[in-house]
Amino acid sequence: MPQPRQVRGTALNNFPSAPDKDDIDKTWDYLKSGIDRIHDNLQDGMDLKTYMGIYTAIHNFCTSQKAVGISSPATISSGAHRGAHLLGEDIYKKLIEYLTNSLEEHVKASESHQDEALLSYYIKEWNRYTIAAKYVHHLFRYLNRHWVKREMDEGKKHIYDVYTLHLVEWRAVLFNKVHEKVMGAVLKLVERQRQGETIEYSQIKSVVESFVSLGLDDQDSTKTTLEVYRYYFEKPFLEATKKFYTDESKQFVAENSVVEYMKKAEARLNEEEERVKMYLHPDIAVQLKKTCNQALIADHSDLLRDEFQVLLDNDREEDMARMYSLLSRIPDGLEPLRSKFEAHVRKAGLAAVTKVAADAEKLEPKVYVDALLEIHTQYQGLVKRAFNDEPEFTRSLDNACREFVNRNDVCKAGSSKSPELLAKYTDVLLRKSGTGIEEAELENTLTQIMTVFKYIEDKDVFQKFYSRMLARRLVHSTSSSDDAETSMISKLKEACGFEYTNKLQRMFQDMQISKDLNDGFKEHTQSLDSKVLDSQYSILGTGFWPLNPPTTTFNPPAEVAADCERFARFYKNKHDGRKLSWLWQLCKGEVKATYLRSMKSAVIFQVSAYQMAILLLFNEKDSHTYDDIASITALNSDALDPSLGILLKAKVLKSEGDKVGPGAVFNLNYEFKSKKLRVNLNVGMKSETKQEEVETNKTIEEDRKLLLQSAIVRIMKARKQMKHQQLVSECINQIRARFVPKVSDIKKCIEILLDKEYLERLDDDNLGYLA
Incomplete structure (x- = not known):
C-alpha cells in the first residue's frame, strides 16, 4: 500500500482532545472527527500533532485490556487477548458503518447529475475517496498490522485492510447503484467520438481505472482481478460497439460502393486500435478487435469476396491489398480469394500462350518463354505487394503457373513442348551467336528461366534437350561463356540434385x-x-x-x-x-x-x-x-x-x-x-533438326520406361510385398520430381518386370519381390 504524504495544515481549535482509551464511544467520536476531516476537508490540512493524536488513539484503543461489558477482574485477566480482539472488531465495524453512511449520501447526490456531469461527479468523488482512503489506511496502520492480519490469517472471509475496505464499500454501496448510469454516460461519449466529435476522453480513462481498481478477489483479499471491469465495462462497451458498427455498416453499404466501404471499414478499425491506446484497458483489445471484425468484415465478407474478381480484372492493386488486409482478420476469410486468384492467373496464362501460339510449330522459344514469364512476374508482384507475400497465395500462384505452363495450347502439340522450348531458349541465350547481352543481364535471364523450369512437370524432357544442345555448343565451341554455362548447371543442380546434372558436369570435364x-x-x-x-x-x-x-x-x-x-x-x-x-x-x-x-x-x-x-x-x-x-x-x-x-x-x-x-x-x-x-x-x-527432335523424344520414352522399372524394383526390394495400387502410388511419388508418369505406363512396366521374373503375383492383388 503506498504511504500517503504527510498532511500539513493548521489544526482546528475545536478538534476534541484525546479520549480515555478504554471508552469506545468517546474514542470513536474522536476518531470520526479526524476521519471526517480527511474525507471532507482534506484540502484544509491537518497538523502533525492532530494526526499523531488520532494514530495514538487507535493504537491505545486496540491495545486496551478493558473491554466494555466485561465486569469481573478475573474475566478480564484471563481474556485479555480476546478483549483486545473485541475492541479491534468494534472499531472495524464502526468504520464500515461510517463508510456506508457516507457513500449513501453520495449516491443521493449523484442522482442530480446526468451524462458528462455524472462522469465528472463520479470521477471527482472517486479521486477524493481513494486519496482519503490512503490517509485513513495509514492512520489505522496498527489495526491493519494486528487485528486485520490476525483475522485474515485465521481464514476469516470479508475482512480487508482499511484501504481495501474503502474499495469494497464503494463497490457495495455506491458503485452497484450508479454503474449503469455511469456506463451509459461513457457509451454516449464514445458514440459522439465515433461520430466525429472531439471529447474529453480522460474522463473515460479515469472511469476505466476505477472499474479496474474495484476488481477485488473474494477468495484472497490481497489479490485483484479484472472481473468487475470485464462485466460492468467491457461487456456493455463491446455490445454497444457491435450495435453501432452493425447499424452503420448496413447503411453505408447500401449507399456506397464496396471499395468505399472497405476504406471506411479500414479507417474504423484503425480508430478502434487508437481508442484502446488512448483510454481503454489493454485487456479489451482482443475482444474489441473480434467484435469489430465481425460487424465490419465477417458480416459483409460475401459482398467483399464478390468484388474481388472485379478488382483482379481491373488491376486494382491498392484495393486488393485493402481487401486482403480486411479479410485476413477473420477465420478462413482469405480462402475464397485464393481460389479465385488461382483461377484468374491460370486463365491469364492460358490466354497469353494462346495469343502467341497461332502456329505452335513455328513458335519462337523466346516469345513463348517471355509470355509465360510476363504472367508470372505480373502476379508474383501482386502477391508480394497486395497479399503481403503470403505463403498460401504464393502456393495458389504456383498451382496456376504449373497448370498453364504444362497444359496450354502449345502443349497440345506435344506434352513435352514446354520443356523443349525452354531448353531451346536457353540454348539461344548461351550460344555465341545468340543475343549478345551483358553478363549480368544474361545471369538474370537464366534465373528467370529457372522460374519457368520450376513449374515444368517433365523435367526429364528438358534435361534431354538441354544436354544435346550443350553437347553441340561444347563440340562446336559456340558457348558464349563458360561462366554462364557453369552458372546454369549449378542452378539445375540446386533445383534437381546432383544426379540430374552429373552427365552435364562430366561433359565439361571431358572438354578440359x-x-x-x-x-x-x-x-x-x-x-x-x-x-x-x-x-x-x-x-x-x-x-x-x-x-x-x-x-x-x-x-x-x-x-x-x-x-x-x-x-x-x-x-x-x-x-x-x-x-x-x-x-x-x-x-x-x-x-x-x-x-x-x-x-x-x-x-x-x-x-x-x-x-x-x-x-x-x-x-x-x-x-x-x-x-x-x-x-x-x-x-x-x-x-x-x-x-x-x-x-x-x-x-x-x-x-x-x-x-x-x-x-x-x-x-x-x-x-x-x-x-x-x-x-x-x-x-x-x-529436316535434320526435326529428325533430331524425333530421336530425342524417342530416347525420352525409352529412358522413362527404364526409370519406372528401376523405381518399381527399388520399391519392391525395400518392401518385399505390396498391393498393386500401393505400388503404383508409391512409384508416382518417387518419379514425379522428374516427370509425371501415367498409370498405364507404370502398369506396363510392372507386367514387363513380372515377365522378367523380378516380381511375382501373390494372393489378394499382392505383388512380391523376387531376389
Whole structure:
C-alpha cells in the first residue's frame, strides 16, 4: 500500500482532545472527527500533532485490556487477548458503518447529475475517496498490522485492510447503484467520438481505472482481478460497439460502393486500435478487435469476396491489398480469394500462350518463354505487394503457373513442348551467336528461366534437350561463356540434385581433358618433319554425351585421314586399351579457296567434314558426277544430298537445274561472289533438326520406361510385398520430381518386370519381390 504524504495544515481549535482509551464511544467520536476531516476537508490540512493524536488513539484503543461489558477482574485477566480482539472488531465495524453512511449520501447526490456531469461527479468523488482512503489506511496502520492480519490469517472471509475496505464499500454501496448510469454516460461519449466529435476522453480513462481498481478477489483479499471491469465495462462497451458498427455498416453499404466501404471499414478499425491506446484497458483489445471484425468484415465478407474478381480484372492493386488486409482478420476469410486468384492467373496464362501460339510449330522459344514469364512476374508482384507475400497465395500462384505452363495450347502439340522450348531458349541465350547481352543481364535471364523450369512437370524432357544442345555448343565451341554455362548447371543442380546434372558436369570435364590432350598433341607434332594440319580433337566419354554414331560410312580426305591416324596413335600411347569411334557428322573445318576470279583475295569456306571431302575432290578437276562423289566419299544419300544441296544453294557448285541425285553433274563455280571473306557453309537443315527432335523424344520414352522399372524394383526390394495400387502410388511419388508418369505406363512396366521374373503375383492383388 503506498504511504500517503504527510498532511500539513493548521489544526482546528475545536478538534476534541484525546479520549480515555478504554471508552469506545468517546474514542470513536474522536476518531470520526479526524476521519471526517480527511474525507471532507482534506484540502484544509491537518497538523502533525492532530494526526499523531488520532494514530495514538487507535493504537491505545486496540491495545486496551478493558473491554466494555466485561465486569469481573478475573474475566478480564484471563481474556485479555480476546478483549483486545473485541475492541479491534468494534472499531472495524464502526468504520464500515461510517463508510456506508457516507457513500449513501453520495449516491443521493449523484442522482442530480446526468451524462458528462455524472462522469465528472463520479470521477471527482472517486479521486477524493481513494486519496482519503490512503490517509485513513495509514492512520489505522496498527489495526491493519494486528487485528486485520490476525483475522485474515485465521481464514476469516470479508475482512480487508482499511484501504481495501474503502474499495469494497464503494463497490457495495455506491458503485452497484450508479454503474449503469455511469456506463451509459461513457457509451454516449464514445458514440459522439465515433461520430466525429472531439471529447474529453480522460474522463473515460479515469472511469476505466476505477472499474479496474474495484476488481477485488473474494477468495484472497490481497489479490485483484479484472472481473468487475470485464462485466460492468467491457461487456456493455463491446455490445454497444457491435450495435453501432452493425447499424452503420448496413447503411453505408447500401449507399456506397464496396471499395468505399472497405476504406471506411479500414479507417474504423484503425480508430478502434487508437481508442484502446488512448483510454481503454489493454485487456479489451482482443475482444474489441473480434467484435469489430465481425460487424465490419465477417458480416459483409460475401459482398467483399464478390468484388474481388472485379478488382483482379481491373488491376486494382491498392484495393486488393485493402481487401486482403480486411479479410485476413477473420477465420478462413482469405480462402475464397485464393481460389479465385488461382483461377484468374491460370486463365491469364492460358490466354497469353494462346495469343502467341497461332502456329505452335513455328513458335519462337523466346516469345513463348517471355509470355509465360510476363504472367508470372505480373502476379508474383501482386502477391508480394497486395497479399503481403503470403505463403498460401504464393502456393495458389504456383498451382496456376504449373497448370498453364504444362497444359496450354502449345502443349497440345506435344506434352513435352514446354520443356523443349525452354531448353531451346536457353540454348539461344548461351550460344555465341545468340543475343549478345551483358553478363549480368544474361545471369538474370537464366534465373528467370529457372522460374519457368520450376513449374515444368517433365523435367526429364528438358534435361534431354538441354544436354544435346550443350553437347553441340561444347563440340562446336559456340558457348558464349563458360561462366554462364557453369552458372546454369549449378542452378539445375540446386533445383534437381546432383544426379540430374552429373552427365552435364562430366561433359565439361571431358572438354578440359581434351584441351590438355590437344596441347600435348601439338607439342608432339612440332617434332615431326612432315606438314601437319592445324587440328583440334575432342575426346568424349561414350556414357556421358548424348551423341549418336554416324548413320553413314565415310572416307575422309587423305590429308584429314593421315592427321586422324597420327592423333589416334598418340592417344593410344597415352591410354592403351581405349577405343576411338569417329563422329564424322560433328566434325568441321575450314577450306581456303584461291580459284575465284571475281574475288581479289582468297575466301575461307567453313564446312562440315562431308562438305570438305566433296570440295577437295575439285582440286583434281572442275567437274564431278553424283555417282563419282558418292563412290569416293562413301557417303550414303541421306548424308550426301544435304551437303551437296547447301553447296548448290550457296552457288559454290553448279548443276543443271540445281539437281541433286544420281545422274547429276556438279561443276565448280569460278564466278562465286561473297561480301564476306569467311563464308559459313556448315549450316543445319530443318529436316535434320526435326529428325533430331524425333530421336530425342524417342530416347525420352525409352529412358522413362527404364526409370519406372528401376523405381518399381527399388520399391519392391525395400518392401518385399505390396498391393498393386500401393505400388503404383508409391512409384508416382518417387518419379514425379522428374516427370509425371501415367498409370498405364507404370502398369506396363510392372507386367514387363513380372515377365522378367523380378516380381511375382501373390494372393489378394499382392505383388512380391523376387531376389
